[in-house]
Amino acid sequence: MSTSPTRHSNRGNKPKLLVVDDEPDNLDLLYRTFYRQFQVLRAERGRHALEILAQQPDIAIIISDQRMPEMAGTEFLGQAAQQYPDVMRIILTGYTDSEDLVEAINQGQVFKYVTKPWDEDDLRETVQQALDAHNLIKTRTADLNRVLRQETLLNTITHRIRSAQTPQDMLQTIVDVVGRSLEVSYCSIRPYCAQPSEESCFTYRADAVQALATENSSIIAQTLWPTDRVLVLESVLEASGNQIPDAQERLSAFAALGIQSSVLVPLISRKDLVAVMALHRCQLERPWAADDLQLLITLADQAALALAQAYTYEQVQALARREALINTITSAIRSSLNPRKTFAAITGQLGHCLLYTS
Template identity: 55%
Template structure:
C-alpha cells in the first residue's frame, strides 16, 4: 500500500467522461503514475478543479451531455492555463477537430478507440510540458516578485529620512511581499543602538499574546546564517518555542543582516496557522534583500553618526562661545541648558550647582520644551524665576547615587525603578518618566549636575546622548569655575577700589592733621625767637607734646601696610578723659591767644573710658583746629 506521502507527491490527473467504463479504464491505466481524479460531466469536473487547482493533466471526452468537452476545456483554459488538456474524440472531420482544438486550447487529441500505450506516451508528454510550463511560470513569478520587491526596497531606501524609518518601511514591505503574518526587524550590536525594533503584523493576534509584540527580541534572535524553523523542530529553543506557540506560529524564517562581517540586525518572518514554508526562490530573494538592506542601513547609520558628530560639535561650539562671549553666569547657564535641551529633544534640561556638604541644590539654568497638554507648572521659584529645590540632597536617592559613583545615572523608565522617584522635580507637574543625570566634576569633586528628563513616555538613553551630555557637563564645569573666578576677581577689584579710596582719604587727612601740631609747635618757637629768649617750661611741654603727636602721625603712615592687608583695627585702652582733654586744650592755648581767642573748659568728673587714643586724639585736634580757624576774633568758646 502506498504511503500518504508518496500519494501526495504524485501529479494529479483528471479524467472526464460520461461513461463509467471509460473512467474505470483510464483509472486502471494511470493510477500507478498519477493521483487520478474522476468526473462524469463537465460541471462535475469544474467542481473537482475548484478543490484541486493543482491538476497537471486533463483527459476529457468530447461528446458529453449538458456540456461538451470542447466547452469544458475552453473554460479550464481561461481559469487554469497551466493545465495540459487532452481530448478524446471520435470525429473524423478535420474542421470539427480543428475547432475543438482551438477553442479548448488542447495539447493533443486522441481518437477513439485508443491504444493504452499511445495514450500513455501522450499523457507523459503532457506532464513534461506541464512541469516545464510550471517551472517557467514559477521562475517568471519569482523574477517578477524579486523585481517588485527590489524596486519597492529601492524606493524605501531612497525615501527614508532616518535609519529608524527605513527599518519600519523595510519590515512592512518585506512582510507584505513575502506573505508573512508577522515580520520583525531586530537590531543587533552597538551599531544600531540609536534605533529600536520594528514589527509588521498582517493578522489579528490573540489578546493573551499581544504583549509579545512589546518584546521584539522574543520573536527575533541572532543567527549566523539563514535559518528556517517550524514549531515541531526539536532544535528550536524552549523559550522561543513558547513565544511562537503563543502566537500560533507554525513556520519561521530568520535572515541575518550582515555588514563588514558584523551582524547589524536579524529579519524574522513568521506564518501563523499554516506550515507552508518559503521556497528556495523566496529564500534567495530574501538573501538579496537582506544584503541590500544591510548595506543601506550601514550607510544610513554612518550618515546619522556623522550628523550626530556635527550636532555635537555645533553644540559644544555654541556652549564654548556662550562661555567666551559673556561674563554673566546666568546667561552662560541659560545658554547651556537651552542648547543641550533642544539638541537632545528632551522635555526638560536643568543645570544645578551643589556639593556633598550642601543642604539643597541651586538651580542656575533651566530649559523646558513648550508646555504639553495637561501639564502645568506649580513649582516654587527663586528671585531669578528658576525652580527652588525643596528636597534635601541627603534625601535625594539619585544625587546620593551620583555622589557614590560620580558617573552618569540613566533611568529609561522611572516606573520600573520607583525607589529612584523624587517628588522635587523642577518641571511640569507630571514629573519625569525618563531621567538622565550627569555630574559636573572639578578637581575630582562634584560641584553640580545636569538633569535631562522626558515626561510622558519612557526613553532609552543612547550612548551618543550620554556622551554628548558628559561633554557639555565638562564645559559647564569649566563655566562654573570661570564664573566663580570672575566673581572672586570682581570682589577683589571692588576691595582694591575701596582700599585705594581709603588711602586717598588717609593721605588727605594726614596732610591736614600735620598742620595743627606744626602750628602749635611753631607758635612758642616763633615767640621765643622774636623776643630773643628761651622757652619756659610750659612752652617746652607744649612743643614736646606736639612733636610727639607729629611722631604718632608719622607712625600712622606705616599703617598703610596694615591697610593694604586689611588688618587695620582700633586699639582700645583705659583713658582719663578729663586729664587728656586738659592737655590738648593747654596745647591750643598759645595758638588761640595769637588769634585773639579765649579757650575755656568746663569739665565735670568722668569715669575712666576705653578709647582708641590715636583716633580720638585726631578727632579732638581736628575739632579744635577748625574751631580756632573759623571763630571770629574776640569770641570766646567753651568746651
C-alpha cells in the same frame, strides 16, 4: 447517467486524469489503461466534467470524446481551456476533418487529438507527453510567481526605505513589510551598530497575535541575539543550547510569546553587524522555504547597506551640530568679557542643542 470519481488506494501521490465519454465501455477501457499511473476521474457528459473540474482544479490532463450529447468535446474543452488553462486537453475523434476540431486545435484549446479506434501504446505516449508539458508549465509558472513575488517585495522595501525619514522609521518599515509579506506572527529587528538596548527593538505583530499581545519590548528582545549567519529553528522547543545562547532565559521568552519556529537573519555591512532580524511563527504549519530564506538574505543585504548609510548620515549630522555648537560658544566667549553674559550664552546654546537632539 454519470458516475462518481473513481477511488483508488495511494492515489494522493498520483496526478489526476479526467476522462469524458458518453460510452461507459470507453470510460472503463480508459480507466484500465491509466489507473496505475493516474488517479482517474470519470464523467459521461461535458457539464458533469466541468463540475468535477470546479471541485478538483488540480487535474493535470483531460481526455474527452468529441461526439457527446448536450455538449461536444470541442465545446467542453473550450470552456475548460478558459477556466483551467494549465490542464492539458486531448480529444478523441473519428472525424479528423471536422471544422470544429480544426478550429479547436488552431485556437490552442486542444493539446493533441487521437483518432478512434486508438492504439493503446500511441495513446499512452500522447498522455505522457501531455503530463510532461503540464509539469513543465506548472514548474515555470511557480518559478515566475516566485520571481515576481520576490521582485515586488524587494521593490516595496527599497521604495519604503528610501522614503523613511530616520533609521528608526526605516527599521519599522522593514519589519512591517517583511512580516506581512511572509505572513509570520512576529517580525523584529534589533540594531547593534550603536548602543543597542532593549528599547531599540522594532516589531511587527500579525493581527492574530496583536489582539493577544501582552508582551513588552524586553521579552521580544530576548528572541534576538547577535549572529553572523542565518539561523533556522524549525522547532524552537527542540533547539539545542549551541543554537540559542542563554537558552533557558530565551526559551522562556519564546514560550511567553507562543513562538514555535523562528529564523534569525544578520544584517551585515562591510563585515560589521548592523542589526539582526527575526521572523517568528506561532504555528508549525510548514517548514521555512528555501526561496523565502534566500529572499531574506537578499533583503538583509539591501537593508544593511541602507541602515549603515543612514546611521553614518546621522553621525555626520551630529558631528556638524557639535562643531556648530563649539563655534557658537567660542564666539560668545570672545565677544563678551562679562562672565555672566558669557555663561548665559553658553547655557542658552547648550539648552537649544539638547532640545534639538532630543
